[in-house]
Amino acid sequence: SCDIPQELIENLRAANKIAILTGAGMSAESGIPTFRDALTGLWSQYNPEDLATPQAFEHHPRLVWEWYSSRRSLVRQVSPNQGHQALAAMERVVPTVTVITQNVDGLHQKAGSSRVLELHGNIHRVKCSQEGTIVGTWEETGTLPPRCPHCQALLRPDAVWFGEPLPQEPLLEAAEAVAACDVFFSIGTSGQVYPAASFVHFARRSHAEVVIMNTDEKAQDFPDFHRLNGPAGQILPELLQTVWPQM
Ligand code: NAD
Ligand code: APR
Numbered sequence: 001s002c003d004i005p006q007e008l009i010e011n012l013r014a015a016n017k018i019a020i021l022t023g024a025g026m027s028a029e030s031g032i033p034t035f036r037d038a039l040t041g042l043w044s045q046y047n048p049e050d051l052a053t054p055q056a057f058e059h060h061p062r063l064v065w066e067w068y069s070s071r072r073s074l075v076r077q078v079s080p081n082q083g084h085q086a087l088a089a090m091e092r093v094v095p096t097v098t099v100i101t102q103n104v105d106g107l108h109q110k111a112g113s114s115r116v117l118e119l120h121g122n123i124h125r126v127k128c129s130q131e132g133t134i135v136g137t138w139e140e141t142g143t144l145p146p147r148c149p150h151c152q153a154l155l156r157p158d159a160v161w162f163g164e165p166l167p168q169e170p171l172l173e174a175a176e177a178v179a180a181c182d183v184f185f186s187i188g189t190s191g192q193v194y195p196a197a198s199f200v201h202f203a204r205r206s207h208a209e210v211v212i213m214n215t216d217e218k219a220q221d222f223p224d225f226h227r228l229n230g231p232a233g234q235i236l237p238e239l240l241q242t243v244w245p246q247m
Contacts, residue, residue, distance in 0.1 A: 004228065004239060004242055004243070005226065008183075008209060008211065008226050009242065009243050011182065011183055011209050012183055012239075012243045013243060013244070014182070015094055015116055015181075015182040015183045015186070016094070016095050016096060016182055017094075017095070017096040017097075017177070017180055017181045017182055018090065018094050018096070018097050018098075018181055018182065018183045018184075018185070019097075019098045019100060019127070019174075019177040019178050019180075019181035019182075019183075019184050019185070019199075019203070019208075020087060020097070020098070020099050020100065020185040020186075020187060021100045021101070021102070021184070021185065021186045021187065021189060021196060021199050021200075022099060022101045022102065022103060022108070022123065022187045022188055022189065022232075023102045023103065023187070023188045023190065023191075023196075024100075024103060024188060024189070025169045025187065025188020025189060025190075025214060025215065025232060026083055026084065026101070026103060026107075026108075026187055026188040026232055027078075027081070027084075027105050027107055027188075028079040028188065028231070029082075029083065029102055029231055029233035030078040030079060030080060030081045030084070030105075030107060031074075031078045032071075032074060032075060032078060032105060034188075034190075035048045035190075044095075046067065049128075049162055050231050051063070051067050052064075052159065052161045052162055053161050053162045053163060054161055054163065054164060055209050056161075057154075057156060057161070058128070058167065061144075061145050061154055062144050062145065063097070064156075065144045065145035065155075065156070065157075066144065068123055068157040068159065069140065069144075071123055071125070072124065072157075075107075075124075076122065077104075078107075079107075079110070080107045080108070080110050080111035081107075081232075081233040082233045082234070082236065082237045083110055083119070083187070083231075083232035083233040083234075083235075083236040083237075084107050084110070084111035085111045085112070085186075085237075086236035086237045086240050087099055087108065087111070087113055087236065088108070088111045088112035088113045088114075089191055089240060090240065091112075091114060091115075092246045092247065093240075093246075095110065096115075097113070097115065097117050097179035098117065098173075098174075098181070099113045099115065099116045099117065100117045100119060100170075100177060100178070100196070100199070101116060101119065101120075102119050102120050102189060102193070102232070103118075103120070104118070104120050104122050104123045104157075104159045105119055105122075105123065106123075106124055107195075114122060117137070117170040117173050117174045117177070118154045118167075118170055119160070119166050119167070119170055119174060119196055120159055120160040120166070121157070121158045121159040121160050121167065121172060122158060122159070123157050123158075123159050125157070125158035126138055126155050126156070126157060126158060127155065127156060127157075127158045128148035128150065128151060128153055128155060128156075129148075129153050129154045129155065129156040129172055130148065130151055130153035131148065131151060131153070133148075133150070134158060135148060135149065135155055136157025138155055155185075165173070166195065171195065174199070175202070175236040178199050178202045178203050178206065178208075179202065179206045180206070181203060181206070181208045182208055182209070183208055183209045183210075183211065184199070184200065184203035184204075184208045184209070184210050184211070185210075185211045185212075185213060186199070186200050186210070186211070186212050186213070186214075187212075187213040187214070187232050187236075188213070188214060188232050189214075189219070189220070190216070190219055191219060191220040197220075200212070200220060200222070200225065204222075204224065204225075209222065209226065210222075210224075210225040210226065211225065211226040211227075211228060212225050212226070212227050212228070212247075213227075213228045213229075213230075213232050213235055213236070214227075214229065215230060215231055217229045
């Protein structure tokens with residue numbers, strides 16, 4: 001099992017507010033490849049940075065639409081892993097738990113987390129590329145991408161693409177949660193994309209304990225952060241068991 005410093009155990013037991021930033025590594029054990037791991041199968045010759053951009057959608061709308069459709073159907077087949085479930089269970093012993101996720105798979109909500117801020121949108125939602133309005137149902141047959149029933153513009157996934165601004169409301173709520181938390185976890189993210197990558201530094205400035213949880217011991221490697229190196233799906237259940245044995 002992972003060795004958790006006694007000081008961190010005490011701080012977690014005393015914590016009123018915990019904020020957790022998650023990235024693709026959180027869903028890796030559910031079977032969803034991370035962005036910077038080699039993409040497997042059909043899409044291995046493509047790089048997310050080349051597909052998840054407004055330019056890619058403008059020039060190859062069908063390709064981008066089909067890439068998201070394949071990821072959407074993959075996500076529909078997988079389940080939250082024990083890491084997602086442990087974060088949902090944490091709400092039973094900590095007054096305020098805020099999950100701030102860069103993931104678009106919706107697995108935190110599926111696991112039962114009640115406060116999830118989606119910084120990069122959600123691929124299960126589709127919106128009009130002109131009006132931005134969410135469209136509930138659409139045909140996946142015929143010419144793709146489908147068109148908006150209201151203005152005939154192309155529909156697109158409600159995911160934030162490289163270079164696009166993040167949705168204001170979740171970003172502002174995330175900033176508040178980071179500034180107010182007693183302990184801040186950064187789990188399964190390479191910390192290469194802003195503004196999410198700056199949250200660990202905001203948390204530190206606000207005198208929170210910062211805990212990095214990652215299989216890559218070099219990820220977000222800063223001196224005064226705690227590190228629990230290893231797969232989140234294994235470490236999070238162990239952490240809950242150790243810190244809150246009464247659960
Ligand atoms: P970027 O560097 O272009 O910045 C993204 C946004 O964050 C920009 O609007 C920028 O103004 C803002 N930003 C940048 N640095 C900031 C800072 N220090 N403080 C506050 N705001 C800052 O990011 P990117 O790498 O081009 O990616 C854009 C977004 O699209 C990212 O959030 C990325 O994760 C997301 N994305 C999503 C998917 C997906 O499938 N969901 C795929 C690729 C990228
Ligand atoms: N447990 C914990 N960490 C893991 C696990 C695991 N089981 N498996 C992989 N990791 C780590 C990897 O070591 C890596 O540091 O998860 C991280 C995944 O990093 P990325 O693939 O870069 O994903 P992420 O950080 O979420 O990317 C940020 O960039 O492409 C855009 O919008 C996209 O939201 C994404 C953003």
